[in-house]
Amino acid sequence: MTTKNTRFKLLAVVLGTIGFSMSAMSADVVVDRKGVVPYVTDSRNVVVMSGAGACVRAGASWSPAAAEQATDANGKPLACSCDPDLIAKEKCEPPKPVAAAAPRPAPKPAEQKVKISTDTLFDFDKATLRPEGKAKLDEVVAQLGKYNVEVILAVGHADRIGREAYNQKLSERRADAVKAYLTSKGVPANRIYTEGKGETMPVTGDKCKNMGPENRNNKKLIDCLQPDRRVEIQVIGTDK
Structure with missing residues (x-):
């Protein structure tokens, strides 16, 4: 009795497997007739199935490579339907949609920095623009x-004669005088920033050394230090 039941169970498993295979292969596999077809087909170009639901291989024409190269009517390799164990899974799956590349941001125009040193703006110990200075600012x-101006930076400077703290304030007043003049000529005030460097950044170097006492009575030294009494203007923006 036990042997009979065991056989019955095995038969049920086999039949169930066959039934699954036939169900899985129930859809007709229509062949694209281009090239060698490694499976037997009927008059409708449909692959012939065995009783177990497997594709019938075409004798010497069949090989794993031929099964992968031949395609069905949808362009998919025949091996995907007939011999899925012989072909890489990704070759049988539809290609994943490629996400559209994000548009590249428009290139930012190269920033231009124009540095203008104006050493004819001021007299000694003054923050009032000279006529030559106004012409230079024009x-x-x-x-x-x-x-296309983004920022204008006006940096004031002073010579070394006098107290350091005083020269710092003097350089700031000179930068403010330049800003006021540029604003009067239509340059937006909110684009102009001012800064004072005092006597810390001379441009005369060693040129004016050993020229006698460093005070307001030494006209020769005052004339030599004229380039240090300046405002440097830096324009930051892009070409039009």
Whole structure:
């Protein structure tokens, strides 16, 4: 009795497996007739199935490579339907949609920095613009028309004669005087930033050394230090 039941169970398993295979292969596999077809087909170009639901291989025409190269009517390798164990899974799956690449941001125009040193702006110990200084600033305003101006930085400087703290304040007043003039010529005040460097950044170097006492009575030294009494203007923006 036990042997009979065991046989019955094995038969049920086999039949169940066959039934699954036939169900899985129930959809017709229509062949694209281009090239060698490694499976037997009927008059409809449909692959012939065995009683167990397996594709019938075409004798010498069949090989794993031929099964992968031949395709069905949808362009999928025949091996995907007939011999899925012989082909890489990814070759049988539809390609994943490729995400559209994000558009690249427009390139930012190269920033231009124009540094203008104006050493003819001020007399000794003064923060009032000289006529030559105003003419120089008029040239600066004309140059601004070439740029989309973002920031203008006016940095004031003083010579070394006098107290350091005093010269710091003097350099700041000079930068403010330049800002006021540029604003009067139509340059937006909120684009102009000022800063004072006092006597810390001379441009005369050793040129004016050993020229006698360093006070307001030494005209020769005052004339020599004229380039240090300046405002440097830096324009930051892009070409139009």
